[in-house]
Amino acid sequence: MATWQFTSETQPDSFWVSLSYFNVYRLLLAGVFLAAVLIFGDSLNFGSHNLAQFRYVSFAYLLLAAGYQVLLEKTRSQFNLQLSLHVFTDIVATVLLMNASDGFRSGLGVMLLISLAAAALVSRGALMLFYAALASIAILLEQAYWILGFDHTTANFVQPGLLSMGYFATALITNQLAQRVIRQERVMRQRSVDLSNQLRINQLVIQDMKDAVLVVDGNGLVRQHNPQVSALLGWEAPELDQIEKYSPEIATLLERWRRERDNSTHTLLMPGSGKQVRARFVEAGTDGGSISLVFLEDLSRLQEQAQQLKLAALGRLTANIAHEIRNPLSAISHASELLLEDPGGASQGRLLHIIQDNSKRLDQMVRDVLELTRRDRVRPETIRLAAFLPAFIDEFAQNEKIAVSAFVLEVHEASEIEFDRVHFQQVLWNLLRNAWRHSRQLPGSVRIEVRRQANRVELHVIDDGGGVPTHLRQQLFEPFFTTYSGGIGLGLYIAREMCAANGALLEYVELPAERGGADFRVLCGGRPA
Numbered sequence: 001m002a003t004w005q006f007t008s009e010t011q012p013d014s015f016w017v018s019l020s021y022f023n024v025y026r027l028l029l030a031g032v033f034l035a036a037v038l039i040f041g042d043s044l045n046f047g048s049h050n051l052a053q054f055r056y057v058s059f060a061y062l063l064l065a066a067g068y069q070v071l072l073e074k075t076r077s078q079f080n081l082q083l084s085l086h087v088f089t090d091i092v093a094t095v096l097l098m099n100a101s102d103g104f105r106s107g108l109g110v111m112l113l114i115s116l117a118a119a120a121l122v123s124r125g126a127l128m129l130f131y132a133a134l135a136s137i138a139i140l141l142e143q144a145y146w147i148l149g150f151d152h153t154t155a156n157f158v159q160p161g162l163l164s165m166g167y168f169a170t171a172l173i174t175n176q177l178a179q180r181v182i183r184q185e186r187v188m189r190q191r192s193v194d195l196s197n198q199l200r201i202n203q204l205v206i207q208d209m210k211d212a213v214l215v216v217d218g219n220g221l222v223r224q225h226n227p228q229v230s231a232l233l234g235w236e237a238p239e240l241d242q243i244e245k246y247s248p249e250i251a252t253l254l255e256r257w258r259r260e261r262d263n264s265t266h267t268l269l270m271p272g273s274g275k276q277v278r279a280r281f282v283e284a285g286t287d288g289g290s291i292s293l294v295f296l297e298d299l300s301r302l303q304e305q306a307q308q309l310k311l312a313a314l315g316r317l318t319a320n321i322a323h324e325i326r327n328p329l330s331a332i333s334h335a336s337e338l339l340l341e342d343p344g345g346a347s348q349g350r351l352l353h354i355i356q357d358n359s360k361r362l363d364q365m366v367r368d369v370l371e372l373t374r375r376d377r378v379r380p381e382t383i384r385l386a387a388f389l390p391a392f393i394d395e396f397a398q399n400e401k402i403a404v405s406a407f408v409l410e411v412h413e414a415s416e417i418e419f420d421r422v423h424f425q426q427v428l429w430n431l432l433r434n435a436w437r438h439s440r441q442l443p444g445s446v447r448i449e450v451r452r453q454a455n456r457v458e459l460h461v462i463d464d465g466g467g468v469p470t471h472l473r474q475q476l477f478e479p480f481f482t483t484y485s486g487g488i489g490l491g492l493y494i495a496r497e498m499c500a501a502n503g504a505l506l507e508y509v510e511l512p513a514e515r516g517g518a519d520f521r522v523l524c525g526g527r528p529a
Contacts, residue, residue, distance in 0.1 A: 011079040014185065015122045016072070019083060022118040023068050026090065029111070030062035033097065047100045054100035061093040080127065083119060087131045090115035095138045103146045104156065109139055109163055113170050120174035132171040136164035212277075212296035215284070216243050216254065223291075232296055234272025243294075250279060250294060257281040258292070267299070275300050328358035378420045378501050385415040385450050385459070392425065393448070396432055405443040406436065411450040417457050417524050423498040427506070430491040431461040431520050438518065439463035459522040460509070467518045468508060476508055499524070 037046050037055050047054030068086060091112065098108045112135045120128040143160045147153070203224075206213050212228035220243045230237045233246065243251040249268050266279045278297040335351040335358075389411055397404045417424075432446065439445035442464070449460040468476060477496045492506075499506040504524035511519050 011122075012182075012185075015079060016076050018118070018122050019079075019086070020069070020072050022115075023065060023072060023086065025114070025118075026065040026086070027062065027069065030058055030065050030093075034058035034062055045101060045106060046097075048106075049102045050100040054097055057093055057096045057100065061089070061097075064089050064093075080123075083123060084127070084131075087115060087119045088134070091131075091135050091138050095142045098139075098142055099145065104139070104143055104160055104163075109160070112139070113166060116167055116171050117174045120171045121178040123175065128171040128175045129168070132164075132167040135167045139164060139167075211298070214243070214246065214250075214294040214296075216292045216294060218290035220244070220251065220254075222246060228298075229296070232270050232273055232275055232277055232298060234270060234274070250296075253279055254281060254292065254294060325362065328362050331355075331358045378423065380418045380420055380502060383417050383419055383421060383424060385417065385457070386411050386413045388424075389448060389450070392428060393432075396429060400433065400436070402436060403443070406439075406441065406445050407432075408444050408447045410447070412452055415450050415452050415457055417504075419502045419504065419524060420498075423502055427495045427498050427522065428461075430495045431522075434491065435461050435463040435465075435518070435520070438465040440465060457524055459524075460519055461521075462511070462517055462519045464517045467511065467516055473508060473510075477506070 033046065034055070036044055037051060037058065040046075042048045042051045042054075068082070068089075071082065094108055094112050094115075098104065098106050101108060116128075116132055116135060119131050123131070139160045140157070143157055147156065206215075206224065206226045209226060209228065212232045213224075213226050214222050214229060215224040216222055222238075222241060222243055225237055225246075229246070237246060243254060247270070253266050253268075267276060268279060269276050276299045278299055280295040280297070282293040282295065284291040284293050332355050335354045339348065339351050389409055393407050393409060394404060396402075397407065432448075435446045445464045447460070447462040449462065451458045451460070477492050496506040499522060502524065504522055506520065506522050509519040509521045511517055
């Protein structure tokens with residue numbers, strides 16, 4: 001069973017504004033009725049049955065409407081109660097005015113359609129049907145008054161009945177439309193809040209970005225920028241001005257980018273601050289690029305960061321070198337002390353051998369570090385692997401005193417790479433030496449496979465040993481990491497650095513467990529076939 005509660009539920013401001021507008025309409029309507037009978041009497045058929053009643057009701061209607069307007073301005077509580085009072089006043093006043101003007105034939109009953117439509121716009125639940133039912137009952141009772149009191153025919157109930165149906169239809173349709181508008185308003189309000197929050201978040205993100213950012217519209221007006229712009233310009237950037245006022249060079253580059261739509265970056269010098277920046281442009285608008293973002297990256301900051309990384313890496317490398325040098329130096333020092341204590345002793349040969357081995361180890365470490373410092377001196381050339389690899393394997397086998405049959409080579413005739421020849425030899429030397437050291441050292445224990453995929457060349461060095469344990473794979477390419485007692489742990493590290501200097505990548509590839517062994521792969525860009 002439906003119930004109506006006149007609670008103090010908070011209503012949207014739009015409801016109160018609409019209710020105020022409807023009451024202004026009520027004021028105007030009551031004023032027009034009162035003025036009409038005061039000026040024209042009953043010549044307009046207003047009050048044709050009872051002019052005095054029409055006049056008094058119009059005056060009372062006007063006073064109540066004025067009182068409601070004052071109440072609306074003073075307080076905004078009990079919305080449903082105030083709305084019900086307004087509608088009830090409209091129904092009573094309209095029925096009394098109809099009665100004073102020969103009943104339904106006056107046409108005043110149609111005025112209730114406006115009141116009911118207005119109420120349906122701001123009412124919720126079953127209140128709108130309650131208002132339509134009150135209006136219908138009042139109209140039908142007014143018609144019954146004429147039938148019972150003045151012997152009007154009962155056929156006159158047809159038109160009030162149709163009008164009553166119109167009351168319900170108006171209330172239902174208007175309320176459904178109003179509810180739809182209310183839902184859309186609620187959604188738009190929430191979207192407005194979300195948009196406001198998003199704009200605030202975007203503003204905070206832009207303000208805290210390390211790069212300078214300018215938001216430029218289609219007319220070249222800078223809508224927004226962050227403080228980093230002023231730091232790069234060397235002077236206080238204006239709030240809203242043309243992009244030319246910030247930097248003519250950036251304005252020219254932006255105009256060219258909007259024409260050509262290329263994704264390239266541009267390096268330029270900012271005269272005010274003397275800083276070198278990299279400019280990048282991004283389309284942000286959804287209407288073909290009316291809004292553009294200009295990112296200005298301070299290259300001096302990047303250079304400082306790169307320098308700090310280099311210094312940190314150099315510090316770690318120096319510390320590792322010092323640690324690695326300490327052991328052979330200690331061995332040499334200890335052996336020399338023993339020689340001084342017993343110059344002609346029987347262990348002289350063994351001590352000299354210790355000194356010689358550790359001296360070679362120190363020499364190898366120095367040469368490896370020197371190779372590392374020369375990694376940036378790259379002189380790339382085209383290397384035909386089908387001709388280079390067989391000769392290199394022969395040279396390697398001869399120098400390392402290994403049988404050539406230990407190596408199996410598979411290479412496509414057309415495989416070519418761009419690589420510094422000296423660097424490539426050093427990388428292969430390290431990989432083949434490691435592969436042979438950890439293999440079973442049988443004929444065919446080391447395989448060199450060259451595979452070509454599109455414009456990429458893959459060189460695999462695969463051995464048949466036990467492979468690299470899982471827990472050690474993360475440390476494979478770290479400097480001074482080795483599992484070989486006679487090694488210093490710089491081979492793979494230097495090989496990867498040389499590959500990186502030549503635009504290649506050295507990585508470890510996990511082989512199937514049933515196959516075993518280790519697979520080191522060099523990925524490098526090949527030449528088109």
